[in-house]
Amino acid sequence: MNVDALLLWSRLQFALTACYHWLFVPLTLGLGVIMSIAETKYYRTNRPEWKKWAMFWQKLFGINFAIGVATGLILEFEFGTNWSNYSWLVGDIFGAPLAIEGILAFFMEATFIAVMFFGWNKVSRGFHLASTWLTVIGATISAVWILVANAWMQDPVGMSFNPATVRSEMADFWAVAFSSSAVNKFWHTTISSWTLGSVFALGVCAIYILRGKHKEFALANSRIIAPFGLIAALLTAFTGDTSGYNVAQRQPMKLAAMEALYDAGESTPDGKTADGKGLGLSAIGLLDCDKLTPQAEANQDPFIFNIKMPYMLSWLGTRSTNGYVPGINNILEGGYYDKDGNQALSADERMRRGKIAIEALAAYGEAQKAGDAAEMDRQNAIIQENFDHFGYGYVQDKADLVPNVPLMYYAFRIMVGLGFLFILLFLLIWILQRKKSYEEYARYRWLHIITVICIPLAWIASQAGWVVAEMGRQPWAIQDMLPLNAAVSKLAPENVMTTFFIFAVLFTILLIAEVSIMVKAIKHGPESHLNDVEQLFSKRESK
Secondary structure, three states: OOHHHHHHHHHHHHHHHHHHHHHHHHHHHHHHHHHHHHHHHHHHHOOHHHHHHHHHHHHHHHHHHHHHHHHHHHHHHHHHHOOHHHHHHHHHHHHHHHHHHHHHHHHHHHHHHHHHHHOOOOOOHHHHHHHHHHHHHHHHHHHHHHHHHHHHHHOOOOEEEEOOOOEEEEOOHHHHHOOHHHHHHHHHHHHHHHHHHHHHHHHHHHHHHHHOOOHHHHHHHHHHHHHHHHHHHHHHHHHHHHHHHHHHHHOHHHHHHHHOOOOOOOEOOOOEEOOOOOOOEEEEEEEOHHHOOOOOOOOOOOEEEEEEEOOHHHHHHHOOOOEOOOOHHHHHHOOOEOOOOOEOOOHHHHHHHHHHHHHHHHHHHHHHHHOOHHHHHHHHHHHHHHHHHHHHHHOOOHHHHOOOHHHHHHHHHHHHHHHHHHHHHHHHHHHHHOOOOHHHHHOOHHHHHHHHHHHHHHHHHHHHHHHHHHHOOOOEEEOOOEEHHHHOOOOOHHHHHHHHHHHHHHHHHHHHHHHHHHHHHHHHHHHHHHHHHHHHHHHHHHO
16 A cells, blocks of 8 residues: 555545535635624614515525535545544544534524525514524534534644553543634634625625616625624734734644744743844745755745744744744754743654654553553553653654645735735725715725625635645644544545545536526525515415
8 A cells, every 4th residue: 555645645635625615614604694684684674675685695695505514524524434543543532522513503503594594474583583693603603613623633632542442532521622722713713704704795795886786785785794894804813813822832833834934043941032032923025945945954044035024923922022933943953942941852852752652552552462450550651651742653754744834834924915905895895885875885996896806815815724724734633643644544545536536526516506506696686586585485375
């Protein structure tokens, strides 16, 4: 079996499924809030136009929701098919949030989504509004548990390793569910989805304005979406900052790769820079790929040009203007001090200790077969002493510990740059459409064209965020515990390659189908949708 080929195709297949799945999820979460706000306006004002507008957003929500569920189920199955060693080692922990998602969130969504779509004119306005909001809450709860599971892969807490079963077991459920990584990931991911949904919805309104159609809908909905989007975008920036601080504490290699920072100099025992000067955050730069070796030469600048914001990297990583943030070389070589005064071990030392833990695990298994309790206890003590370095025992070359630096550097800046663009867009729309008539607002054609262009940019920003989160964790399936080469299933690479292309074709067909259905629904507009629904109800009542 070609392990390298197997690992490559397994990663490609999972990345393909995850990327397609994430095309649908953020729009579901974002449109869910927007359709709920629109129906809330209908409930409070009892104006029939808000009812038809809420129904229009619900139709787009429903189209997107259905395909998102299908890709999400396939994604969960791949943990068992392609990553069985991973599932065996941490299934007791990783399976819990996924089970909660399936039992609680899906049942909640399935119950109230039926009322939301088919309950118009069948239940009271208040009950229908509650069902709409509960559908959105159910979708968000579903996202919560998926993000808890992902956060645990980034920051494995609340667990203990049982050498008798060779499995990690959950020791503290609440530590897993409410770790700082889980909380940060939930808020940043969910609120950024609200931002994407707002960009999409404003884009729809802009299309109608440019075409001179559905004028009242476009103006009225822009007035509720723009402030919501602005708040969401600002909160996304805030939660992004807290996520960056969390990454600095738990995944320093990820932050170093995001900054293309190789050498940060020396540190003092209190975790400050030795020269007393803070580290700058790269705002924008151009990397010299010839200098991006896995471990670049000391003090070598990997940039052709680099514009920095003084002290901001120190502040992001330590909340101090002269705090020390290690670079790639510093992490590999060790010896620097963190804010608690602990001296970091080198990658070579962690690999050595990891091999000791793996050898002790093998010796524990032999003692277990022989029934030698004393030897089992001795080997278990060695395992627990070195378990923090367990995953490093599977690493063959410390250069493998460095993520793809150019990809990380540029993806991070695409995400952040587009985020600030959306803040400016929401602010401009909010200011320019306030207390203006439709004719006055429609004159800003340049703004409406930019809004339409921002629709695909919102997905690019969202996907770039996940590239940073997942590629920055490489080579780990579980940070410091299990590298990908030890997590993959024993399969023939040809089988994984075949299913990769099958999934690629199926997902592409689904995507094309959704886009065509969405475009058709948007083209017809909210009025035609209301007419279709009313005709459907009238036919049912006549029967």
